[in-house]
Amino acid sequence: xxxxxxGNGKGKTTAALGQGLRVxxxxxxxxxxxxxxxxxWPAGEEKAIEKLGAGxxxxxxxxxxxxxxxxxxxxxxxxxxxxxxxQKARRAILSGKYNLVILDEVNVALSLKLIKxxxxxxxxxxxxxxxxxxxxxxxxxxxxxxxxxIATEMMERKHPYKKGIQxxxxxxx
Amino acid sequence: xxxxxxGNGKGKTTAALGQGLRVxxxxxxxxxxxxxxxxxWPAGEEKAIEKLGAGxxxxxxxxxxxxxxxxxxxxxxxxxxxxxxxQKARRAILSGKYNLVILDEVNVALSLKLIKxxxxxxxxxxxxxxxxxxxxxxxxxxxxxxxxxIATEMMERKHPYKKGIQxxxxxxx
Numbered sequence: 596x597x598x599x600x601x602g603n604g605k606g607k608t609t610a611a612l613g614q615g616l617r618v619x620x621x622x623x624x625x626x627x628x629x630x631x632x633x634x635x636w637p638a639g640e641e642k643a644i645e646k647l648g649a650g651x652x653x654x655x656x657x658x659x660x661x662x663x664x665x666x667x668x669x670x671x672x673x674x675x676x677x678x679x680x681x682q683k684a685r686r687a688i689l690s691g692k693y694n695l696v697i698l699d700e701v702n703v704a705l706s707l708k709l710i711k712x713x714x715x716x717x718x719x720x721x722x723x724x725x726x727x728x729x730x731x732x733x734x735x736x737x738x739x740x741x742x743x744x745i746a747t748e749m750m751e752r753k754h755p756y757k758k759g760i761q762x763x764x765x766x767x768x
Numbered sequence: 769x770x771x772x773x774x775g776n777g778k779g780k781t782t783a784a785l786g787q788g789l790r791v792x793x794x795x796x797x798x799x800x801x802x803x804x805x806x807x808x809w810p811a812g813e814e815k816a817i818e819k820l821g822a823g824x825x826x827x828x829x830x831x832x833x834x835x836x837x838x839x840x841x842x843x844x845x846x847x848x849x850x851x852x853x854x855q856k857a858r859r860a861i862l863s864g865k866y867n868l869v870i871l872d873e874v875n876v877a878l879s880l881k882l883i884k885x886x887x888x889x890x891x892x893x894x895x896x897x898x899x900x901x902x903x904x905x906x907x908x909x910x911x912x913x914x915x916x917x918i919a920t921e922m923m924e925r926k927h928p929y930k931k932g933i934q935x936x937x938x939x940x941x
Contacts, residue, residue, distance in 0.1 A: 604920040606773070606783050613786025613813070614779065621812030639794030640786070647819060746925035747777040753919040 596727045596744045597719055601702060601735035604749030608632075611697050611731045612640050618727070619651045623694030628684040630677055630704040630732075631657040656680030657700070661707050677709035684718070691723045702732030702739070712736055769900045769917045770892055774875060774908035777922030781805075784870045784904045785813050791900070792824045796867030801857040803850055803877040803905075804830040829853030830873070834880050850882035857891070864896045875905030875912070885909055 600607045615625040634655045644653045658676045660666045688696050704710050719742055722728045740746055773780045788798040807828045817826045831849045833839045861869050877883050892915055895901045903912060913919055
């Protein structure tokens with residue numbers, strides 16, 4: 596089954612990791628490939644997932660924000676990182692070893708043209724029936740909406756930045 | 769900060785537990801009170817959360833579906849269970865011991881009139897600043913939208929039942 600979580604609301608990655616928690620807790624094997632977040636990203640869920648052992652793997656394959664928030668890396672560096680993450684995800688999916696594979700913020704990587712839509716679509720089509728694939732990130736292309744079995748759009752109705760409240764670590768999501 | 773996750777899309781509880789995972793992983797203390805789910809509910813996340821230890825508690829205070837899916841319990845039994853769960857949640861919130869308190873499906877309990885909106889609003893207003901409160905469930909009343917700092921609506925865009933695919937344990941959410 597192909598799942599898609601998109602929209603401009605906060606919590607898409609968090610929702611995906613929650614789903615991972617559910618599958619893991621049911622005895623399944625889970626791996627999450629992150630296309631934007633880098634190993635330097637400070638995030639509580641990483642520490643929590645590490646406690647869960649080998650049944651739930653988290654691979655931070657990105658190099659951080661692209662072109663914003665002080666990013667000075669050449670575009671080609673981001674592109675190479677995303678391509679390598681897609682290759683790793685491909686091997687994980689085709690191995691058939693996982694009950695759930697999460698491609699976190701793959702939609703963002705697509706919209707930034709770090710990777711090609713045709714390559715992602717080809718991978719979705721090759722996903723074994725016993726493996727669920729969950730794709731996240733805003734700006735999901737229509738082709739992914741069409742191919743998804745379950746699509747959820749998270750809509751921001753209210754956000755603290757608009758009220759002048761700053762996000763804080765451990766809560767920001 | 770008061771967070772609200774509502775809408776007709778799947779994954780609201782899962783998203784809330786994912787947020788719990790993030791806060792817990794950042795060193796915070798988390799407790800989730802479930803207003804509909806009962807201890808008999810088979811769910812993978814419970815087993816996963818149990819592995820996390822005392823920092824992340826899950827209290828299944830409900831008695832299951834109300835008036836549907838073969839429920840034969842008197843309404844008063846559901847009402848009593850929801851009231852007790854609200855009282856427990858109240859103690860946890862006012863204790864100031866938790867960084868995140870989740871009131872899972874509290875909106876559903878409100879729409880079924882198991883508990884009173886004024887009691888929930890009073891509790892929201894008394895939440896200490898260092899405790900984040902996350903309320904979930906479809907049918908969120910407007911008063912909760914107004915009081916929330918962050919509100920996310922999960923919109924169902926595509927669902928497998930509509931395509932004739934059956935949910936399976938560990939994935940159904």
